[in-house]
Amino acid sequence: MMLERRSVGDRGLVVSAIGLGTMGMTGAYGPADEAESIATIKEALDLGVTMFDTADVYGPFANESLLGRALAGRRDDAVVATKFGGAELADDGTVLGGANGRPEYVRASVERSLRHLGTDRIDLYYQHRVDPRVPVEETFGALGELVTAGKIRYLGISEARPETIRRAHGAAPLSAVETEYSLFSRDVETNGVLATVRELGIGFVAYAPLGRGFLTGAVRSEGVLAEADLRRGFPRFDDANLRANLALLERVERIAAERGTDSGRLALGWALGQGRDVVAIPGTRRRSHLAANVDGGATPLDDATLRALREAVAPDEVAGTRTSPRDVGIER
Template structure:
């Protein structure tokens, strides 16, 4: 895969990225070798936009990505993030956000050391610290660009107003938020704001944290999805209706539910006039190949209409704390 997708601020990346959180002990146990194999397979197949964060596995995910980068740095567009503290997969503690000037600068240096690189291609504010003016946070990020430690800036789970305020400080290349067939709240104001300010969009969990693939029936005890309302109790069973719609379209196209879900998201972004690069994650190299198949899948207008309607079938919120995501602050 040689084609590239432009986001914002002159940044171009592979048309699908790889969400490295999937190999960070978040969705259950995964071995070190399994994580390395998945990352190498993604790059081998042209999925060279790799996304991690300092908080994933308490920095170990960045170190894992760094192992891959030792010999393949020139092949990869590297994204990482700062801003979440106190993340607990078990749910025993509630995470908080930090965005103070000195904290931002320190986090970048720590990430550079763990990754073993001199420069981060895309550096995200992972969550908005509402106790700190966003101008201060983005101003510190802009200093990192001036110092050559970061090439482009990104924001995650921000509101339309926050996009506007941040863009007044420094050009923003990408906004990353959850966006998929069953998480469409960003379409009301976040996506239009990104379009207005020339910002690309990077949907995380574009497969509904794996649910839209049709392979999620039960969750292990150490799976953080247990804390998400739409995966809890009766909601998990009720949401099977969404997957049924996706499966129906997949059968018509001789495709998989994952491919249909990604193809819908790419088509939806095009309709809304925004460059978009989803970042599905997986531990299985075969799934990477499968996901890339979405790039050549075409949906009919009738199929898109059926998939659009599936959002009305979703039961349960996408976050246990609405204020933790942009939807709760809009």
């Protein structure tokens, strides 16, 4: 398997087409095994994965610390992407409030993430959620200063509207926009986000390209999810919506069977097939799933398969909204 390298934006950032989302390694989807998580990160490096995605709010802070420990001795082999401002956090991890984009909080968050990651620079730094109380120009003005200071290499924004992306990019050039994108979540195709990043020369990072695991076929009822699994709060994972969506998944599975593969590999191939400016960051906590993800990213799909998948799942057929009602920081 040879993972393709892709440019993320037009400012020089290059990463593996498939990255690794680490959120689940610190309890987001139920109990996690730290030793297995670290082994998974190390094996990802060995398989050619270079992009590793985390955030200060995952844990909080525990996820950044775990990634930092796993990359010890191999930091230069990795592109570390982390995020700030999804929630306002105290230094002890207490959640003090919602999204925070104030310049003073930005500066404090960078220093805190550098400490937890055990590094001297953050390769890609995202505003995790837009703070409606603070003009995005103020937030990215502060971030631009931190790029100049060498603490950050490249900038990104997550789950933002096209007009917010434009304003942030005008204040300090963006390399990446990160938003959920999969066969089951395609609103970026119609809400202007993909068109905007392509016009501005910004890369697109697709999180949850496996539909938070649903497109692998591993979640066929709400009952398989651990009590602490955050997916229990997502409408698509309640039993009624899951039952409706299984009919769509079965269409994908039939296409996969005809091609001698599985639905997860096809879903990743589909995401990467939407353009060379798209990078996908599926998450996994286990080495047993990692190789399949890398294989999906290393196996291009032909036009006929891409077309068949798009026709098999119409966005308006998917039951349930993609986000939790609690995720109020997403700009819609």
